[in-house]
Amino acid sequence: MYESFFGLAREPFSVAPDPRFLYLSKQHRDALGYLNYGLRRAGGFVLLTGEIGAGKTTVWRAFLEQLPPRLDVAYVVNPKMSVQALLKRLCESLQVELPADADRPGAEADLIDALHGHLLLAHAQGRRTLVVVDEAQALALPVLEQLRLLTNLVTNEDKLVQVLLIGQPELRQLLEHPEMAPVAQRIVARFHLQTLSRDETEAYLVHRLTVAGLTGPLPFEDEAIRRIHRLCRGTPRRINVLCDRAMTLAAERGQLRVDRALVDQAASQVFDLPGLRRVGPGQAARWVAGGAAAVLAVFALTRLLPPWQTAGATVAAASTPSTASAPSSPSAPVSAVPASALAATAVPPSPSAGKHVASAASPASPPPVTASAAPLPHGLQPYDSQAEAGDTLASQVFGQHLPESEAWTRLARRWNPAFTPTADPCAELPRQGLRCHSSQGGLGPVRLLDRPGWLLLTGPDGRSTRVLLEGLQGDQARLSLANGRTLTVPLLKIAPWWQGEFHTLWRSPPAYAGDGVLAADGASGTWLAQQLARLDGGPAQDGAEGLALRIRAFQMAQGLRPDGLPGPLTLMRLNHATGVSEPTLAGSAAAR
Template structure:
């Protein structure tokens, strides 16, 4: 109902676990990495717990989409079963043939064991995922432990992933389940979002839904949303959805704290809707639901030309591979193992406003500016410490200094936030030729461009009217990289060492040996890293993947400025 009013292609705050909307906070990335690790953990249990609505099932759905083709998966989402019922469900999920008169545990375990042995001989792994695992009884958990006894002399035949609420951890701490607890090879607890992450989460979902202009929530509204929802994604979705409906009903493109409070009163209980003190209902705040109904009838034919134009522009031209997933991923996805070095620009939305004494860049109107390509290239080169003689080919000069140019014809601000580096935007303004502008800073509402060497800020809504997604930047090339080829032999040792460094592990001995890590294993590690960064986990090495590896391992490259 309200999506076209805010320039969106679809409602952004559905509570359905849609992997497209997965917000890759640092916690979510670690949770997904734990599940991916479990695929090759050699058997045993992987444990993922989290508060109600924290995003466990959404992470699981994203995990399911990234499971390699050589894995058989059994997924059980209703585990309130007896031991026999659970075994029957597992056999059904794996398509294991059992005797028609099967009644006992042995009737199910024997054919399941034969199936797992055959799959192991064929080079396939088997993963059992149980959602809402806090509902498992003690005897069912013990049977699961016994299933992990199915093994060869080399490895166990079944990997079990348990996903549940926090009480699952308490269950596994019981003395009678100590043997199972000792078989947990990886565990992770998915907590609530911080105030900054809450703002980033809201911005991310709106961006995925098609938002190209300014965020419809002001800073005070974002802070209040975090207080009312306690950073739980499902509660954030419920509250933001109703608040946007309230803004639409009142014809307000900016959602204020008053609208958020009213929405909270309608979707939460009274105690949750008043976190600090009891608030008196203002007479001018009519119920969001009733006003929305009236507005829907009165304004059914209302359209917003500029919003439809923005939506159609966003829909033109498909993206694939790394860029497609990066665009849909969190706009503030930080690198694994380098959180202290990363400075996601989107977090600026939750930062305090600059003081009056700080030197804020003067605002810029694009219609009043005549950018020059040479100045833009010089500004980008200066950020990289790259000497750029007059009339020189920038990309050719960069190649002489270990850099390459990366160009995208269909990028997005989400992608630029993800790669977190200065870029040259190609501006397209009516009646004027295309021109380059150096973007050096980005926050939730404004971009910072360099104009005659001076940082100037421009509203994202105005920038969207002149930029169609084309940008260029530099990136530092790893040893052995040639063109776009990612399978070159000299790269393997470097990649193995960098990925080990990014994950916090010691570099494998084979990384420095004459025989580098096998490509199959290296490709699996690359896929896990790509998934943790919100990229398409295809195992291929392209510029965006290498940019993120550089960022995760602290390779010296310039970053976007924080909000000024």
């Protein structure tokens, strides 16, 4: 296997639903939040749907590890069963003694009586019961109806059974069936998992490889990641299969980087994609012939036309289809096109091609089109295009020293532009409702907190400096240096200099005493309940025990450790979820 070749401790792209590898994108956190919200309703149905391989079972298993200890769970993995088989499966899962003749036809009533007696006893002991059905789109209508009837088992105050249905999009269609209206009306929470975006795909790769033990740079090139997302359409299971094969091929070849060609080769082996199948000799010969014809046509035009018409004619000849030529490939290198052609075309070249054009243009030529990467927030440019000639990134970053008090002051002005510098900003800021916070944990907490902060960087020669992290988009970080200059750099460029510390600010609630955890009673408890009520629809006033359960549910939904204590991380995410105005890494928010 390739684990040892890449220095990994375990397999990173297993298709097994291991909660350790759960990538908590925003929608995954939302899914966990909806599951917790539905569980708190203590009755009815909760619905989790998604495309094949979107991560439904993985989310459920992560949710299962965080369930309260006094919750009994019956898990149905094979939904293609009769009503009687379902009732027997539930009895076995809940360790209910089966009636002596449970296998005889028509024993459903006896099985329901046995279940009802068990559920009443469990309720008297303060226990609750959750029935989970995976692949629920395969349920027969009579079985779904029986599950509905089970949710009708109640005491004078509480329902005894709650049902979680996990399935593909067809499950939603099934519930729209007129006969299923009684079931659909009992759904108290539902969530549909979408596929991953391109940026989420990259973050997903980084997360899984980090969990697997990766300590060096990401072994996938940017173009390879874009190709993976396109081929897999953002589906995690397909991403796992493709990346596993691509890294195997890379290890077999002894190369530490996975490029687009390797991804295409891996895809041709694991997916049935006609566009990636091996090209036959006849087709290859036709492609070569067509390419040769195009080259001859371009050569003839450049010899016959005046220099000032060469560029336009070159583009025209290159864009004219030939009967023998193959369709243009999106992966054709831009640098293969003459610089004059790039200057005339309206499509901007890649960054590397742009540098080639600039160096190849003669003094008499018109200014070439400048290369640009994908748009960055606030109109920023990559650091290469901002750096002066001959400067290196290290010399720019470590050219000046930024004192800690100045780093906090600059950060405070993102929350309050009128903040006056002091010798100890963190002692002054609480008077303005702001608190300093420092954490250690790398990029994960930074993305989770989603707010500007400052980083301590140590260069290869031992020099240290502080930089402000003002923005984060994908693998690009927007940094403000000691001299006030702003650069946008790839995270991999600064990763060797950063030890994982992150220092930031947050807006604390009025009753916060600054001792680490907000009190869950009195005025602060009322404030907490009111904020949570905006999110979970619960009461605006709650007792300490009920409030702790709600905080725990919120923490699980946000990807935090579910300890039920409203500490700074929980309060920061609560600010974010309830719309408190604070700066973010995606853009600025007006302080108030």
